[in-house]
Amino acid sequence: MARKKVQLQWIMDDTARRTTYKKRVKGLMKKVKELSILCGIEACAVVYSPYDPQPEVWPSPMEAVRVIGEFKCRPENDQTKKRFNQENYIRQRVAKAKDQVVKQQKKNRRTEMENLMYQCQAGGKGLQDLNIKDSSDLMWSIDDRLKAVGQKMEYFHHPAPQPSGAAAPAAVPVAQKTPLEVALESLENQMLMDLTPRPTDSLVTVGYPGGQDMMLPGPYGHYEDPSFWGHPFFT
Structure with missing residues (x-):
């Protein structure tokens, strides 16, 4: 005991x-x-x-x-x-206590900004009511959270390479994603789809009666089949 x-x-x-x-x-x-x-x-x-x-x-x-x-x-x-006398001992204790106070103040401020962020998301508080210091700290808190989410997404999208001959790592249960992570991942996937170059053979020229031609995205592997487009002819 x-x-x-x-x-x-x-x-x-x-x-x-x-x-x-x-x-x-x-x-x-x-x-x-x-x-x-x-x-x-x-x-x-x-x-x-x-x-x-x-x-x-x-x-x-x-x-x-x-x-x-x-x-x-x-x-x-x-x-x-x-x-090491009594004076040095007291000075050391005071300096240590000051460091602890500063760390606790930062922790309290971070928690306060997180609560404020959730209130703004829920519509309970407007951004127009914040002063300059609160706005700056809130932006820093949001950037810090987004950075953490981005690092987590990067880790899951690009896992670290395993050395040759090493045993496969055990499956780790994936934690449930928060709504913010889901929204950011959806936005990232949409941006990747928009930036992906389209293959050159995915565009076909469709001729319609009257001499009007139109470039249309072709179905991959099927644009050579005229029955897919119906009556118009291919040029």
Whole structure:
């Protein structure tokens, strides 16, 4: 069973605070010892408290003095390069909280624009009531959705080539398309049909009495059959 997360805040009760201090100091000394043994480094720990006249020291006062002296003999840049105090900790937490706020604001704005887009599609809200910022964000949201739909359609129309000898991928159930995707796919198919070049032999010249000729699209593979056109003759 997972241990309950501890809230990092001041303990009001003096007895509980003293008990927590003794427990945490013991655990801290154990962690420093493990760090020194496992990583092969020189380390020491000195903890002052209002509960004891003498500080808690690991491994011993003389060894702690030696380690601190060697640290002080190092260049100033080496001493302060990875220093982490309470001020730096608070600054790091504030910067992280600001990033989270910005991400949440963007997420909320995206959801708001999606709801606005659905309201406009349903006729519940008109575009003339939007200000410049809402209009700009709404256009960005629509473009983003269209881009995502286009990428999905491109993926289904042009699947990635499989390497030779590779086993065929398992069939993946296709998700049900939304009305927007259906409309965009229909529009794309219509545009492709309009842009497809017609074969040169698909046009035939049909002669009618009176000398009037007309170019008509011929049925593929059947335009040579006069019975298809009836009475008029072919030229």
